[in-house]
Amino acid sequence: MSEKKIRVLIAKPGLDGHDRGAKFVAQTLRDAGMEVIYTGLRQTPSSIVAAAIQEDVDVVGLSILSGAHNTLLPRVVELLEENGAGDILVFGGGVIPEADIPFLKEHGVKEIFTPGTPSDIYVKFIRENVQQHNDQGG
Amino acid sequence: MTKVDNLLLPDSSLNMRFLARLITKIENNSQFAEELLSEIYQENNEALILGITGPPGAGKSTLIDNIVGKFREQGKKIAVVAIDPSSPFSGGAILGDRIRMSSHFMDPNVFIRSMGSRGYLGGVAPATVNVMNFLTAVGFDVVIIETVGAGQSDIDIMYLVDSVLLVLVPGLGDDIQALKAGIMEIADIFVVNKADKPGKEKLMAEINMLLMLKQEQVDWIPPVLEVVATEGEGIDTLIAEIKRHKEYLTEHSFDVKIKKVERRIRRMIEEKIDERVHGSFKDNDRLNLWIEKAIDGKINPYSLIKDFDKKLTVLWEG
Secondary structure, eight states: OBOOOOEEEEEOBSSOOOOHHHHHHHHHHHHTTOEEEEOOSSBOHHHHHHHHHHTTOSEEEEEEOSSOHHHHHHHHHHHHHHTTOTTSEEEEEESOOGGGHHHHHHTTOOEEEOTTOOHHHHHHHHHHHHHHHHHTTO | OHHHHHTTSSOOHHHHHHHHHHHHHHHHBHHHHHHHHHHHOOOOSSSEEEEEEOSTTSOHHHHHHHHHHHHHHTTOOEEEEEEEOBOTTTSOEEEOGGGGGGGGTTOTTEEEEEEEOTTOOSSSOTTHHHHHHHHHHTTOSEEEEEOSSOOTTOOTHHHHOSEEEEEEOTTSSOHHHHHSSSGGGSOSEEEEOSTTSTTHHHHHHHHHHHHHHHGGGOSOOOOEEEOBGGGTBTHHHHHHHHHHHHHIIIIIOHHHHHHHHHHHHHHHHHHHHHHHHHHHHTTOHHHHHHHHHHHTTSSOHHHHHHHHHHHHHHHHHO
């Protein structure tokens, strides 16, 4: 029996305590048939990366509302690369100004979904990108 | 064997990733798992294999966080496999047991892995036994399996592990709950968690009464321990009892250990049968046609079952 499930880590880096968005995303991904590992509030980039590696996820989704996204999100990408896991897809969500999005994308964050994004948009995004990744033999 | 030997090199995150990816393959592909494990499997009597079960919210993950802390003080390498339910509708899952173990996230000697139950009832996942055998084979000193929040009959954990810790909390049910068959019978150690909450004495008394009724037939009498996991209270005693049970299994009662290994191997065979039978009938066109007929009332489901039974007999003997 062979069955591949998409595994996603949903994490909250930094110090804000608002996890409603993260939990909403986690549930919609579950309903889309994915296995979602939720690690809770106030995680450091290094603890997120350790969890992503041990759980062997395909995708890391970072929810952030504190304003520290320009520091924390690129740091997660950087640490994944340092630990030989640069192939793991990283996306972000939360209160992130339009003006910051190009900077984050330049630093390896594949996509940013701001509040109000319908769930089928990011479900489709994850499915397509993971598929592409698997096709490349990753 | 060479590839797997590499996993035992001093802790590098690259090895961690290799290990994690192998577990994914074991989980997704039972054939791969069998090939790999037929090479590296050993009945490793050194490793301590613990199962933690109990109802949802009993504090299993928090208790594991504490147990891991104690074993780390002794320099042990520890793997935790935490199982959460998969959705019967979407097949997806939210795996949240890690949250309570965050104090060990950065410890390179603690490997935590979440698993979805993937449609399997009984408290564990189909691949749990393979993942567990893999983790002991690559040299973890302690492997801890956390079941899904278990009900009265989720007893499969007893087939897998050496010691079953049943975590209970005060105030969940009346006296009769304790006397029911099933999960209450599989505990090697009873952990009464949240022992600072009202109702503790009553729960302790109920468990002790249940054990008194059984004592004549067994030579291991499960201890009943009070713990407050969030405060770390009672953990030292618990660790001592875990060790005592391990000693009991290895030294004083070889028979018990053999029985456990036998159960585990039988379980592996049953799972294979289940997988093959399910696999061959899941999308069987003729079977689907029969079921449709039964739904329409054109055939009686009991005659369908009778026919099916005949077909299975042919399959098995042929």
